[in-house]
Structures are given as structure tokens and as C-alpha cells.
Amino acid sequence: MDGMVEEGGANNNSADPLGSSIAVTSVQSVIQANQQSVIQSAQGSIQPVLTKGNVILVSKPNSVIQTPQGQLQTLQVVVEAGSDESLSNEEDASTKKRRDILSRRPSYRKILSDLGGTKVESSGSDCDSNLDSELSSHSLPTHYQTVIPAGTLQLTSQGEGIHTLTMTNSTTAGGTIVQYTQGQDGEFYVPGEIVVTQNASIGGNQILAEDQARKREMRLLKNREAARECRRKKKEYIKCLENRVAVLENQNKALIEELKTLKELYCQTKVE
DNA sequence: ATTGTCGTGCGTCATCAACC
DNA sequence: GGTTGATGACGCACGACAAT
Numbered sequence: 001m002d003g004m005v006e007e008g009g010a011n012n013n014s015a016d017p018l019g020s021s022i023a024v025t026s027v028q029s030v031i032q033a034n035q036q037s038v039i040q041s042a043q044g045s046i047q048p049v050l051t052k053g054n055v056i057l058v059s060k061p062n063s064v065i066q067t068p069q070g071q072l073q074t075l076q077v078v079v080e081a082g083s084d085e086s087l088s089n090e091e092d093a094s095t096k097k098r099r100d101i102l103s104r105r106p107s108y109r110k111i112l113s114d115l116g117g118t119k120v121e122s123s124g125s126d127c128d129s130n131l132d133s134e135l136s137s138h139s140l141p142t143h144y145q146t147v148i149p150a151g152t153l154q155l156t157s158q159g160e161g162i163h164t165l166t167m168t169n170s171t172t173a174g175g176t177i178v179q180y181t182q183g184q185d186g187e188f189y190v191p192g193e194i195v196v197t198q199n200a201s202i203g204g205n206q207i208l209a210e211d212q213a214r215k216r217e218m219r220l221l222k223n224r225e226a227a228r229e230c231r232r233k234k235k236e237y238i239k240c241l242e243n244r245v246a247v248l249e250n251q252n253k254a255l256i257e258e259l260k261t262l263k264e265l266y267c268q269t270k271v272e
Numbered sequence: 273a274t275t276g277t278c279g280t281g282c283g284t285c286a287t288c289a290a291c292c
Numbered sequence: 293g294g295t296t297g298a299t300g301a302c303g304c305a306c307g308a309c310a311a312t
Contacts, residue, residue: 222297224283230299231281 219296220284223285226297227283227299228281230297234299
């Protein structure tokens with residue numbers, strides 16, 4: 001039974017190193033090649049539904065792999081008989097179905113929490129993002145805020161905390177007044193709606209455009225942050241997998257050695 | 273010193289699932 | 293149905309490194 005059940009995925013698609021298109025949602029064991037483990041379930045031996053390359057698919061959920069060291073490693077398997085196209089060799093699956101499978105892969109946060117291993121923190125210690133602490137430390141309101149680069153606007157102070165920005169540009173002859181509170185890094189956090197004083201030449205379209213631009217800017221900012229966090233979690237996840245591989249490789253070696261010794265012992269006693 | 277290659281990180285877009 | 297967070301994919305920039 002050579003093969004490897006990949007964590008969070010057991011596909012052979014090298015283009016997807018994280019194993020997105022798989023039926024196994026949460027596999028808490030890595031079976032190394034050449035390891036002669038006994039696979040048992042609570043009801044008896046697991047009946048492999050399919051061995052597809054180095055992928056093992058079993059039909060009984062919550063089956064366990066029992067090693068000679070008595071370690072039980074839980075498999076959570078969601079292969080439904082006859083329902084999963086991963087059981088088919090045909091490549092006629094539609095893009096939609098492919099996406100369905102791909103999207104079923106749980107997030108790194110969930111995978112890691114399922115592993116019971118490294119806890120995924122929202123802001124890692126190695127996070128070099130100023131924006132992380134920026135967003136978290138400022139307790140931003142739920143509505144949008146606009147970050148305006150400092151130095152481009154004229155400002156007048158109206159007392160503590162509250163200031164008035166006067167934006168003078170070609171389209172706003174009368175200027176645009178923005179109320180804001182100044183952040184620590186010279187950035188201006190504009191809460192909620194921008195207070196705009198306008199003359200008659202400014203139509204609602206411009207306000208709409210500004211609002212859309214503001215929303216887009218905010219969306220990009222959040223997505224930038226999300227992408228950064230996602231990459232951090234991905235790296236952590238891969239590191240976790242590599243650690244598990246190393247540990248299990250050692251276990252595998254030890255078991256092979258033990259088996260070898262026992263075989264020799266058995267042969268000796270048989271000769272005598 | 274210059275150039276080509278490779279690995280890595282980042283920003284953005286598209287898409288999906290979950291939520292309201 | 294709109295919003296939001298998560299994530300894959302893509303392109304770009306940059307540094308390291310070897311070859312010339």
C-alpha cells in the first residue's frame with residue numbers, strides 16, 4: 001500500500017500544490033511510500049474504493065489508520081459512492097464542476113485548526129505590514145473610510161481631533177471640505193461620508209464618482225490586506241505540512257527498521 | 273560589469289461561499 | 293440580491309546568483 005494521502009488534498013495535479021481538487025476534506029495523516037501500515041476502521045478493515053495513482057480513497061468516514069505503535073490517525077473522508085467525479089477517469093467534467101471541487105477546499109485557517117497544530121493568528125508575529133496594525137489599532141468604524149495622502153491638501157485646525165481639509169482642484173472651484181481625524185502616520189482617516197461643500201457647477205455625478213472611487217480604494221485596500229494575510233497563512237500551512245512530512249518520514253524509517261528486525265528474529269527462531 | 277534565470281513578494285482581478 | 297472575506301491566477305518588480 002504505497003502512497004501518500006495529502007493533507008487537505010490528494011490530487012495528482014502538480015499545478016495545484018495545495019491539492020484543491022480532492023474529495024478528502026480533512027486528512028490528518030500522511031502515509032509515506034514503502035510504509036507497511038495496517039489500515040483499519042472501527043468496523044473492520046477499510047475497503048479502498050479506489051487507488052488512483054498515489055491517492056487512496058475510502059468509503060467509510062472517520063476511518064482510522066492504525067500503526068504498530070498504536071497511533072490512531074483519523075481520516076475524514078467524504079467520498080460518496082458514485083457521486084464524486086473524482087472517482088472517474090474521464091476528463092469531461094465541466095469547468096463549473098471543477099470550480100465546485102476547487103472551491104470545496106477549506107481555508108488554510110480551517111485546515112490548520114483541523115490539524116490541531118499551529119494556530120492561525122489574525123496578525124502573525126512576522127507580519128511586516130504596517131497596515132495590519134494600522135487597521136486593527138484604529139478601531140475603524142464599519143463604514144468606509146478614505147485614506148488621503150498627506151501633503152496634497154490644505155488644512156486648518158478647528159481644535160483637537162477635528163480639522164478641515166480644503167481640496168482645491170480644477171473641477172471644484174469652490175473647494176471641497178473634508179472633515180477628518182489625523183492618524184499617527186500623517187494619514188487622514190475620513191469617517192463615514194465625506195462632507196462636501198460644493199457650488200452649483202458640481203453635479204451629483206461627481207459625488208457619485210467620488211463615492212465609487214472611494215469604495216474602490218477601500219476595497220483594494222482591504223483586498224491587499226487580505227491577500228497579504230492569505231499568503232502568510234499559506235506559508236504557515238506549507239511549513240506545517242513540511243514539518244509533518246519530516247516527522248512521519250522518521251516514523252516510517254523507524255517502523256521499517258523494526259519490521260526488519262522482527263523478520264530477522266522470526267527467521268532465526270524458525271531455523272532453530 | 274553585464275546579462276539571463278530563478279525565486280519571492282506584492283497588487284490586482286475574478287470568483288466563490290457565507291452572511292445579512 | 294448586495295456585501296464581504298478568502299483565495300487562485302496573473303503580471304510585475306526586485307534581489308540573488310551564475311555564466312559570460
